[in-house]
Amino acid sequence: xxxxxxxxxxxxxxxxxxxxxxxxxxxxxxxxxxxxxxxxxxxxxxxxxxxxxxxxxxxxxxxxxxxxxxxxxxxxxxxxxxxxxxxxxxxxxxxxxxxxxxxxxxxxxxxxxxxxxxxxxxxxxxxxxxxxxxxxxxxxxxxxxxxxxxxxxxxxxxxxxxxxxxxxxxxxxxxxxxxxxxxxxxxxxxxxxxxxxxxxxxxxxxxxxxxxxxxxxxxxxxxxxxxxxxxxxxxxxxxxxxxxxxxxxxxxxxxxxxxxxxxxxxxxxxxxxxxxxxxxxxxxxxxxxxxxxxxxxxxxxxxxxxxxxxxxxxxxxxxxxxxxxxxxxxxxxxxxxxxxxxxxxx
Amino acid sequence: xxxxxxxxxxxxxxxxxxxxxxxxxxxxxxxxxxxxxxxxxxxxxxxxxxxxxxxxxxxxxxxxxxxxxxxxxxxxxxxxxxxxxxxxxxxxxxxxxxxxxxxxxxxxxxxxxxxxxxxxxxxxxxxxxxxxxxxxxxxxxxxxxxxxxxxxxxxxxxxxxxxxxxxxxxxxxxxxxxxxxxxxxxxxxxxxxxxxxxxxxxxxxxxxxxxxxxxxxxxxxxxxxxxxxxxxxxxxxxxxxxxxxxxxxxxxxxxxxxxxxxxxxxxxxxxxxxxxxxxxxxxxxxxxxxxxxxxxxxxxxxxxxxxxxxxxxxxxxxxxxxxxxxxxxxxxxxxxxxxxxxxxxx
Numbered sequence: 208x209x210x211x212x213x214x215x216x217x218x219x220x221x222x223x224x225x226x227x228x229x230x231x232x233x234x235x236x237x238x239x240x241x242x243x244x245x246x247x248x249x250x251x252x253x254x255x256x257x258x259x260x261x262x263x264x265x266x267x268x269x270x271x272x273x274x275x276x277x278x279x280x281x282x283x284x285x286x287x288x289x290x291x292x293x294x295x296x297x298x299x300x301x302x303x304x305x306x307x308x309x310x311x312x313x314x315x316x317x318x319x320x321x322x323x324x325x326x327x328x329x330x331x332x333x334x335x336x337x338x339x340x341x342x343x344x345x346x347x348x349x350x351x352x353x354x355x356x357x358x359x360x361x362x363x364x365x366x367x368x369x370x371x372x373x374x375x376x377x378x379x380x381x382x383x384x385x386x387x388x389x390x391x392x393x394x395x396x397x398x399x400x401x402x403x404x405x406x407x408x409x410x411x412x413x414x415x416x417x418x419x420x421x422x423x424x425x426x427x428x429x430x431x432x433x434x435x436x437x438x439x440x441x442x443x444x445x446x447x448x449x450x451x452x453x454x455x456x457x458x459x460x461x462x463x464x465x466x467x468x469x470x471x472x473x474x475x476x477x478x479x480x481x482x483x484x485x486x487x488x489x490x491x492x493x494x495x496x497x498x499x500x501x502x503x504x505x506x507x508x509x510x511x512x513x514x515x516x517x518x519x520x521x522x523x524x525x526x527x528x529x530x531x532x533x534x535x536x537x538x539x540x541x542x543x544x545x546x547x548x549x550x551x552x553x
Numbered sequence: 554x555x556x557x558x559x560x561x562x563x564x565x566x567x568x569x570x571x572x573x574x575x576x577x578x579x580x581x582x583x584x585x586x587x588x589x590x591x592x593x594x595x596x597x598x599x600x601x602x603x604x605x606x607x608x609x610x611x612x613x614x615x616x617x618x619x620x621x622x623x624x625x626x627x628x629x630x631x632x633x634x635x636x637x638x639x640x641x642x643x644x645x646x647x648x649x650x651x652x653x654x655x656x657x658x659x660x661x662x663x664x665x666x667x668x669x670x671x672x673x674x675x676x677x678x679x680x681x682x683x684x685x686x687x688x689x690x691x692x693x694x695x696x697x698x699x700x701x702x703x704x705x706x707x708x709x710x711x712x713x714x715x716x717x718x719x720x721x722x723x724x725x726x727x728x729x730x731x732x733x734x735x736x737x738x739x740x741x742x743x744x745x746x747x748x749x750x751x752x753x754x755x756x757x758x759x760x761x762x763x764x765x766x767x768x769x770x771x772x773x774x775x776x777x778x779x780x781x782x783x784x785x786x787x788x789x790x791x792x793x794x795x796x797x798x799x800x801x802x803x804x805x806x807x808x809x810x811x812x813x814x815x816x817x818x819x820x821x822x823x824x825x826x827x828x829x830x831x832x833x834x835x836x837x838x839x840x841x842x843x844x845x846x847x848x849x850x851x852x853x854x855x856x857x858x859x860x861x862x863x864x865x866x867x868x869x870x871x872x873x874x875x876x877x878x879x880x881x882x883x884x885x886x887x888x889x890x891x892x893x894x895x896x897x898x899x
Contacts, residue, residue: 386756386757411646429772
């Protein structure tokens with residue numbers, strides 16, 4: 208594999224995170240967006256918390272009017288389906304067993320992190336009632352654009368927020384309607400427009416595909432184009448979605464994206480897009496650049512997952528990729544940018 | 554029921570439409586968008602055509618590189634699922650048994666129509682490979698904006714086109730990613746923005762809901778807001794979607810939308826939205842204003858359906874609603890605008 212794991216892995220575990228609510232248990236600190244500011248490396252973690260349980264019931268959290276309330280359903284009710292540990296299905300509605308918020312972890316060297324004691328962004332709006340997840344951060348003209356998945360019974364939407372100081376976060380609205388995940392905004396324009404990856408759901412083709420959208424202002428999006436489909440039999444044969452925001456290189460926009468194979472093993476690979484028209488795919492990894500092998504990747508809440516939402520481009524020309532491992536912890540790995548491009552035939 | 558059916562119903566049947574391809578059968582002429590131009594009433598029909606069948610196989614049409622080709626699958630293959638007459642499921646892909654194009658029917662009085670011999674808009678792009686369906690037409694500043702559902706294995710998207718002369722149709726792109734149907738653009742701005750209804754799909758809440766989006770330019774859309782949900786037990790308890798573009802009244806934006814009850818009976822009712830902020834619902838019909846009762850509504854390809862995509866506002870203050878009946882033919886019905894508003898408590 209081209210990417211070499213950090214010796215410090217895992218970089219953040221659930222033990223490093225103070226629960227945001229009394230009695231709740233932190234079950235995941237993963238899938239972080241990444242940014243740099245004033246010499247500090249910021250990981251905006253997804254922190255998943257599970258409420259206290261009562262014998263004979265399944266308890267689940269719902270944000271209502273700004274507060275998280277715990278509801279419960281009797282396990283003896285045959286209409287309560289808890290076979291998937293992540294969700295509860297009940298009478299046509301899907302609830303989550305945990306609720307996620309976003310919280311900063313900070314580092315001077317990009318390898319040793321300290322997690323903030325308080326959440327940075329919490330579920331607040333009705334369309335966030337089941338939590339906010341999987342942020343990506345894109346720096347454009349001095350402002351950090353943060354998008355995340357907002358989960359509610361009305362569906363999975365993408366919310367865009369903007370900050371300059373990491374204290375005030377403007378709401379720019381729901382930018383993609385349900386269901387849509389794995390959104391990442393490009394760190395610059397092409398052809399006079401902003402661009403973003405997104406992954407809408409379809410009941411038609413069934414295999415989720417990665418689309419591109421363009422925008423004049425980052426708030427309103429159109430020009431939707433289907434960009435990448437899963438490749439049955441390959442490392443990205445079952446499911447794909449963007450990873451971190453793409454890297455602008457002379458050879459094109461380089462995106463490191465996740466793919467799952469038919470055994471639900473999530474790896475990371477690369478795709479290169481034309482610099483002036485990112486709807487044109489130049490090259491795509493035949494083999495993954497990072498696949499789950501380390502114990503913290505193969506075992507956890509959902510084992511066999513490397514899922515990156517952010518990276519750093521270092522002064523020495525290496526890419527430091529930060530990724531959620533097994534839907535539980537954060538890890539890091541490095542590869543030379545030139546090596547990634549060479550693997551794509553550039 | 555407030556709406557009174559035209560004595561001329563049905564206004565257009567499949568017998569009135571010349572097939573666009575040799576050997577194909579027209580099985581539906583329905584769900585038309587409506588416009589007025591130079592004293593002529595235009596219905597932009599959805600024309601559904603089924604290819605010739607061969608014993609022992611199911612044949613289905615696919616647009617490929619601008620031409621419609623007929624493919625077939627053996628009915629003896631257990632992987633071929635044809636239980637729903639509208640679709641074929643095969644190895645994770647859903648195909649349609651018919652392919653739709655859009656074709657104009659013209660009238661001087663709005664009741665007696667002549668159908669063009671040739672299609673007006675055909676599936677052309679890859680994301681239209683299974684056809685184009687259910688157009689809505691909105692007149693803004695002298696240009697007619699036509700949106701329709703484009704069906705492909707990559708999902709159901711919404712395409713926006715623009716014409717002034719009904720000869721040249723600019724492509725404004727895919728404005729809503731998959732899956733999304735039942736889109737209608739408002740005929741004017743509110744709060745400095747354009748608005749549209751849309752109905753995205755979600756695997757979460759399951760019941761499809763009607764959302765609003767806003768746009769500065771009609772091409773790029775954001776500010777997605779969940780507006781209307783089905784009301785279990787009522788006439789719109791199972792499924793809802795916008796109908797024709799809303800009517801601007803002094804009391805607010807009046808939309809006539811379709812709802813299906815738990816028995817899949819599709820009726821039309823009204824919703825009134827605040828004039829300056831259409832995200833605010835003022836009133837909603839407790840009872841349908843038009844429900845399937847006539848034989849051409851209760852019997853057909855999919856019986857028990859009144860589904861309107863367009864209307865005319867007449868000089869005498871009446872609304873002429875044009876609707877697809879039983880997914881097969883077009884019909885019309887009239888009601889006084891004041892009566893519709895009164896039914897909503899205005």
